Amino acid sequence: MSSKRIAGPEIERLIQLLAKVPGLGPRSARRAALHLIKKKEQLLGPLAHAMADAVDKVRVCSVCGNVDTSDPCMICSDPRRDDSTIVVVEDVSDLWALERAGVQNARFHVLGGTLSPLDGVGPDDLTIAKLVSRVAAGGVAEVIIAVNATIEGQTTAHYITDQLAGMGVKVTRLAHGVPVGGELDYLDEGTLAAALKSRTAF
The missing domain is CATH 3.40.1360.10 (Dna Topoisomerase Vi A Subunit; Chain: A, domain 2)
Structure with a gap:
């Protein structure tokens, strides 16, 4: 069953690009796109400018990779x-x-x-x-x-x-083991084993 186009190509492209962002699937991308469009002046315009700036100005550090x-x-x-x-x-x-x-x-x-x-x-x-x-x-x-x-x-x-x-x-x-505030009953066996192996004096 083919999916129907529900909006113009510009909006469809916005949804497709948002869907490629980690943590956003097709449904979340549609919701995000709709929210951006509804807040066109407050969000969509400034976001477009910020992204254009990022494309022009963001660099990968030649020393550390940041x-x-x-x-x-x-x-x-x-x-x-x-x-x-x-x-x-x-x-x-x-x-x-x-x-x-x-x-x-x-x-x-x-x-x-x-x-x-x-x-x-x-x-x-x-x-x-x-x-x-x-x-x-x-x-x-x-x-x-x-x-x-x-x-x-x-x-x-x-x-x-x-x-x-x-x-x-x-x-x-880095040390591996029990996280701060963690309860032993909720930890997996690998974490518990690492915590015991890396135990320190009290």
């Missing part, structure tokens, strides 16, 4: 950052999450994903070589690997550790 309107990005240009520590993350969203938490005043390095042979993602598809070059340039004392606790994430962490071996840099990773 996205910003300058290259190097604001983080890499900040002289108050600790140059001796690099936090390695999978994606820009992870970098932003750590920045929001405000717990580490370090430099960052965005890998652009994780190693996944089944999906055809190898070392050359990520920025691992650039990370090794940054460490080899000197001045780095610690590399914190802050990747997700998935099989691909752990494989990537081990690969990076091997690549940095013998370079005189300390390689650490």
Whole structure:
């Protein structure tokens, strides 16, 4: 059964593009498009201008891989950052999450994903070589690997550790285990096992 066109091609295109945004399916995209159109002056116009600005001005940082309107990005240009520590993350969203938490005043390095042979993602598809070059340039004392606790994430962490071996840099990773405010009964077995294995003195 073919779906009927319910609006003009411009609106249909808006819906199709919104549906490609993570977290928005076809139904959510239709609702979002309708809301934007109803608030054309307050939302749709300013959004169109903001997106045009983003297309013109947003850059990928040539140092760390963050996205910003300058290259190097604001983080890499900040002289108050600790140059001796690099936090390695999978994606820009992870970098932003750590920045929001405000717990580490370090430099960052965005890998652009994780190693996944089944999906055809190898070392050359990520920025691992650039990370090794940054460490080899000197001045780095610690590399914190802050990747997700998935099989691909752990494989990537081990690969990076091997690549940095013998370079005189300390390689650490995020602790895994019981989250703050978490109840043991609701945690999966893998999280509980990691928490027990990484237990610390009280």
